[in-house]
Amino acid sequence: MKKMLLASSALVAGVSFITTASAEETQIKWSAYTEFNVSSTGVEGDVAGGDTNGGLDFNTNSEIHLNASQTADNGLTYGLHVQLETDQSSDNNTDENHIFVEGDFGKVELGDQDSAGDRMMVSGTSVGFEYGMFGNYTGGLSALENDGSLGRTAADFSDTSDATKITYFTPTYNGFKAGVSFVPDSDSGQTISADSTSIENHFDGGLNYSGSFNDFSIDAALIGATHEVPSSGSSDNTYYAVGGGLMVGYAGFKAAVGAIHEDTEDTSEMDTVDVGLSYSTGPWGFSVGAAWSEFDGDNGINNESIAYSAGVGYEIAPGLNTWVGATAGDYEGGVEEFTGSSPLC
Numbered sequence: 001m002k003k004m005l006l007a008s009s010a011l012v013a014g015v016s017f018i019t020t021a022s023a024e025e026t027q028i029k030w031s032a033y034t035e036f037n038v039s040s041t042g043v044e045g046d047v048a049g050g051d052t053n054g055g056l057d058f059n060t061n062s063e064i065h066l067n068a069s070q071t072a073d074n075g076l077t078y079g080l081h082v083q084l085e086t087d088q089s090s091d092n093n094t095d096e097n098h099i100f101v102e103g104d105f106g107k108v109e110l111g112d113q114d115s116a117g118d119r120m121m122v123s124g125t126s127v128g129f130e131y132g133m134f135g136n137y138t139g140g141l142s143a144l145e146n147d148g149s150l151g152r153t154a155a156d157f158s159d160t161s162d163a164t165k166i167t168y169f170t171p172t173y174n175g176f177k178a179g180v181s182f183v184p185d186s187d188s189g190q191t192i193s194a195d196s197t198s199i200e201n202h203f204d205g206g207l208n209y210s211g212s213f214n215d216f217s218i219d220a221a222l223i224g225a226t227h228e229v230p231s232s233g234s235s236d237n238t239y240y241a242v243g244g245g246l247m248v249g250y251a252g253f254k255a256a257v258g259a260i261h262e263d264t265e266d267t268s269e270m271d272t273v274d275v276g277l278s279y280s281t282g283p284w285g286f287s288v289g290a291a292w293s294e295f296d297g298d299n300g301i302n303n304e305s306i307a308y309s310a311g312v313g314y315e316i317a318p319g320l321n322t323w324v325g326a327t328a329g330d331y332e333g334g335v336e337e338f339t340g341s342s343p344l345c
Contacts, residue, residue, distance in 0.1 A: 027069050027079075034062035034086075062086040063095060077102045081113075094189070096162050109167040112188045115159045115225075116167050116179030120206030122221040122245035123154035123258025124276030124289050152305075153274040153291045154258030157225055157241040160202050163188050172210075180205035183227075200236065202227035217249035219256075229264060237265040254278045268297040283315040285323075305331040 039057045064086055069079030083095035098111025165183040181204055185197035204225035211218055222244040228236040245258030256276045263269040274291035288310045296302050311325030 025070055027067075029067045031065045031067075032063065032086075034060060036060055060087055075103060097189075104171065106171050107169045109165075109169075112162045112164050113167065114162060115165060115181035115183070115202075115204050116169065117157070117181065117204035117206045117223040117225050118155070118159040120177075120179055120208045120221050121155050121157075121223050121243070121258065122208075122219050122247050122256060123260075124245075124256050124274035124291065125153050125155050126219070126245065126247050126256045126258070127254040127276040127278035127287055127289070128280070128285075152270075152272050152293045154243055154245060154260045154272050155274075156272070157223075157243065157260050157262055158199075158227070158239060159204055159225060160186065160199065160227075163202075165202075175209050175211040177208045177210075178205065179208075197230065199239075200228040200230060204241075215250055217247075219247040219249075221245055223260075229267070231266075237267055239264045252280050266298060268295060270295045285311075285313040285315075287311050303332055305329060 037057075037059050039059075040055055042055075062085075064084040066082045066084070067079065069077055071077045078099070078101045080097075080099045082097045085093055085095055094112070096111075096113050098109050098113040100107060100109045102108075160181075160183045163183050163186050165181050167179065167181040169179040170177055181202075183202040184200070186199050187197065202225070204223065206221055206223035209218070209220045224240070224242050226238065226240040229239050231237050239262070241260055241262040243258065243260030245256060247254060247256035249255075254277070257274070259271075259273045261269070261271050270293060272291065272293040274289065276287065276289035278285065278287035280286075288308075290306065290308050292304075292306045294302075294304045307327055307329030309325065309327040311323055313321060313323035315321050
């Protein structure tokens with residue numbers, strides 16, 4: 001009788017954090033937000049989803065956040081952060097979810113969270129007024145982002161979003177701070193890759209500086225990223241990105257500029273530059289911005305886009321804000337013109 005022996009091996013390691021019922025041991029904080037959006041977008045060109053259906057759209061964006069932490073007798077702080085999606089149309093009930101350990105050595109984060117490079121990047125979108133810039137309009141313009149470089153800013157490099165990762169941040173020394181993230185694949189949550197993933201072995205990181213001199217504030221960053229893009233050919237293609245930015249603040253004003261160069265081996269390369277300016281006084285906030293991108297594909301597809309954005313916000317009461325913003329631009333090589341506007345209460 002022939003016998004068949006099947007053998008397998010696995011190496012597993014993990015870290016867990018369990019909250020306790022004692023408020024003295026665990027600091028637990030719940031918070032929440034919800035947005036009601038009204039938007040209208042339109043394009044000149046044959047792009048599916050480019051125009052708002054019927055010219056007007058209502059939608060919401062809502063989350064519940066849980067933060068829990070404990071501090072041990074040796075000074076080590078550890079805990080978790082969870083963001084729960086609460087919109088009716090959301091198929092993914094969790095946005096970000098990670099545990100952390102922090103001490104004199106810095107901070108380590110384990111789980112589904114934006115990468116170090118993404119969180120440390122400074123660009124035109126960093127001026128502090130969220131809805132006067134790009135990428136915040138619902139529907140319409142978002143459908144065009146898959147068409148080359150439309151609507152991109154210097155902060156929109158391939159950073160793996162909330163894929164499960166390990167991230168380390170150094171302590172801050174004289175205003176300087178560094179961070180690095182590692183992501184083995186594009187999976188998040190309980191998903192485990194078998195033979196297919198859109199990226200492999202992603203690393204990104206950054207170096208930040210933040211300081212103030214008299215009445216001026218300065219924030220600066222340098223970032224880099226790289227990973228392998230699985231290919232049907234004999235070898236994978238390598239992606240890399242390098243960029244950075246600078247933001248200066250004075251007397252309620254903030255001005256920022258960012259730039260990023262991206263290159264995917266044997267596929268394409270892209271350059272993006274953006275600028276932003278904001279001003280806040282009392283309950284009022286104002287912002288303007290612009291972004292330019294040039295995309296060159298190895299398959300001969302080349303295009304260029306430029307977008308302009310402006311917004312006004314007003315704080316009605318603590319935690320209750322309203323705003324209105326608009327974006328317009330041109331896209332050579334695809335949609336010729338696009339516009340978008342959206343108020344929120």
